[in-house]
Amino acid sequence: MEERGLIIAVAGQKGGSGKSTIAENIAVGLALQNADVILIDCDIGQRTASKWVQRRNANIEEGGKLKQIHIALQTDNIKEGVHDAAKRYDVAIMDVAGRDGRALRAAFMLADIVYIPIRPSQNDLETLDHVSELLSETQDLNTKRKVFSILTMCPTHKLVTERSDAEEFLGDFQKVMPLSKAEISERKAYRDASFYGTGVLEGDNPRAKFEIDVLIKEIRENA
Numbered sequence: 001m002e003e004r005g006l007i008i009a010v011a012g013q014k015g016g017s018g019k020s021t022i023a024e025n026i027a028v029g030l031a032l033q034n035a036d037v038i039l040i041d042c043d044i045g046q047r048t049a050s051k052w053v054q055r056r057n058a059n060i061e062e063g064g065k066l067k068q069i070h071i072a073l074q075t076d077n078i079k080e081g082v083h084d085a086a087k088r089y090d091v092a093i094m095d096v097a098g099r100d101g102r103a104l105r106a107a108f109m110l111a112d113i114v115y116i117p118i119r120p121s122q123n124d125l126e127t128l129d130h131v132s133e134l135l136s137e138t139q140d141l142n143t144k145r146k147v148f149s150i151l152t153m154c155p156t157h158k159l160v161t162e163r164s165d166a167e168e169f170l171g172d173f174q175k176v177m178p179l180s181k182a183e184i185s186e187r188k189a190y191r192d193a194s195f196y197g198t199g200v201l202e203g204d205n206p207r208a209k210f211e212i213d214v215l216i217k218e219i220r221e222n223a
Contacts, residue, residue, distance in 0.1 A: 003087075004083070004086040004087045005036075005085075005086045005087070005088075005089050005090045005091050005092055006086075006090065006091045006092070006112055006113070006223050007082060007086050007091075007092050007094070007110055007111045007112050007113075008026060008091065008092070008093045008094065008111060008112065008113045008114075008115070008219065009093075009094040009096060009107035009108070009110070009111035009113070009114045009115070010022050010023040010026070010093065010094065010095055010096065010114075010115045010117065011094065011096035011103075011104050011107040011108070011111075011114060011115075011116060012096075012104075012116045012117055012118070012127065012131060013104070013127040013130055013131050015097070016119075017117040017118060017119050017124055017152055017153070018117050018119070018152035018153050018184060018190075019095060019096065019117050020043075020046075020048040020049050020052065020095050020194075021152075021184070021190050021194060022115060022117055022150070022152065022184065022215075023039060023049060023093050023094075023095040024039070024049065024052050024095075024193075024194065024199060025190075025193075025199040025200060025201070025212045025215070026093055026115075026212075026215065026216070026219065027039050027069045027091075027093050027199070028067070028069070028198065028199025028200075028201055028202060028212075029199065029201055029212050029213075029215070029216035029219075030090075030091050030216065030219070031067035031068075031069055032067060032201055032202075033216070035090040035091050036070075036089045036090045036091070037067075037069050037070065037089060037090065037091045037092075037093065038069070038070040038071065038072060038085050038088075038089040038091070038092050038093070039052075039053060039069060039070070039071050039072070039093050039095060040071075040072050040074045040081070040082060040085055040092055040093065040094045040095065041071060041072065041073045041074065041095050042074055042075060042078065042094055042095060042096045042097060042103035042106075042107070043095065043096070043097035043103075044073065044075045045097065046097065047073065048095070049071065049095040050071055050073055052194060052197055053069060053070075053071040053197065054197070055195070055196060055197030056069060056196075056197030056198065057197070058197065059196055059197050059198065064196075064198075066197075066198065066202065070089065072085060075103070078102060078103055078106040078110075079106055079109075079110060082094060082106070082110050083110070094106075094107050094110070094111065104134065105134065105138060108134060108135060108138040108142065108145070109138050109141045109142050110142065111142070111145055112144070112145055112146070112223070113145065113146050113147075113148075113219060113222055113223070114145060114146070114147040114148070114177075115148050115149075115150050115180065116131060116147065116148070116149045116150065116177055117149075117150050117151075117152040117184075118149050118150065118151055118152065118166065118170070119151075119152055119153045119154075120151055120153075120154055120155070120165065120166035121166075125166060125169050125170075128149075128170075128173055128177075131177075132173055132176045132177070135147060135176055135177065136176070146222045147176065147177045147178075148177060148178060148179065148180040148218075149170055149173065149177040149178070149179050149180065150179070150180040150182055150183070150184065150215075151166055151167070151170075151179070151180075151183045151184065152183075152184040153184065153185070153186045154183055154184065154185045154186060155185075155186060156185050156186060156187070167179065180215070180218060181214055181218050182211060182212075182214040182215035182218055183211065183214075184211055184215075185207070185208075185211065187200075187205065187207070187208050189203055189205035189207075189208040190208060199212065200212055201213070
């Protein structure tokens with residue numbers, strides 16, 4: 001079997017669910033563990049990951065002591081592009097646009113680990129039936145992949161029940177996409193980090209750091 005690096009996809013059918021934020025922070029977390037990481041930006045419209053890497057490179061050029069993260073914009077020949085990246089880097093992370101299309105289906109067919117970010121809102125939760133169907137359709141093409149749903153942009157106030165309500169709803173999809181141990185809250189720390197091209201592990205917010213630490217540990221356990 002041809003040796004290659006780990007392929008991770010952060011994907012889903014709904015836009016605005018924090019996919020790029022998760023992909024960026026996974027990239028930083030693994031880079032801090034000395035992995036050679038490439039982000040594969042599959043969203044030619046937004047190019048959020050590409051712009052984040054540009055800001056990170058500018059930060060490095062100005063003296064910021066950050067680990068370098070590579071970037072590739074990939075919208076055509078996705079399978080070949082991702083496989084090539086995985087042969088050259090320890091980890092290839094696909095940041096997939098929030099809609100059904102070639103990139104989403106390619107992610108499900110190629111990735112070793114898939115994270116499907118879900119905001120605790122009815123609009124996001126209602127996309128899961130279709131995502132579940134796509135996962136079933138591609139299962140035979142990628143039998144060894146591991147898929148997790150992950151709650152993102154969760155309210156931090158203890159009295160808000162959206163999070164617990166979403167967890168109950170996701171129980172119906174436990175066999176197809178079990179819920180990640182990690183949970184990403186709505187925090188200013190994530191927005192600040194994105195602005196500077198960094199990850200929260202390179203900042204000073206302990207709660208945000210804890211959330212990403214849990215996520216990175218889960219990835220390592222399933223790699």
